[in-house]
Amino acid sequence: MATVIRLQRGGRKKRPFYAVVVMDSRNRRDGAFIEKxxxxxxxxxxxxxxxxxxxxxxxxxxxxxxxxxxxxxxKQSSKA
Structure with a gap:
C-alpha cells in the first residue's frame, strides 16, 4: 500500500481548516485516513x-x- 501524508480539508465555506493525515494515496482527498x-x-x-x-x-x-x-x-513548524 502506497501511503502519503497530506492535508484533509474541513471547515465551512471560505473558512478552511486542515487535518494532516496519513492515508492510502489512492483515496480521495477527504476520504478515509489511517492516522491523524x-x-x-x-x-x-x-x-x-x-x-x-x-x-x-x-x-x-x-x-x-x-x-x-x-x-x-x-519546515515552518521546525523554525518556530
Missing part, C-alpha cells in the same frame, strides 16, 4: 500549525511520501 498526525488552521492570525513530529518520522521511515504542502508546514 496534526492540524493546520490558516484562518487564525498567526496561522496555527500543530504536528506530531514523532508520528510523521515513523511514517516517513516506513516509506510514506510527504506532499509538497505538508513538507512546507513541517
Amino acid at each position: 498526525v496534526g492540524y493546520f488552521d490558516p484562518c487564525k492570525d498567526p496561522e496555527v500549525i500543530e504536528l506530531d513530529m514523532e508520528a510523521i518520522k515513523k511514517w516517513t521511515d516506513t516509506g510514506a511520501q510527504v506532499s509538497d504542502r505538508v513538507a512546507y508546514l513541517i
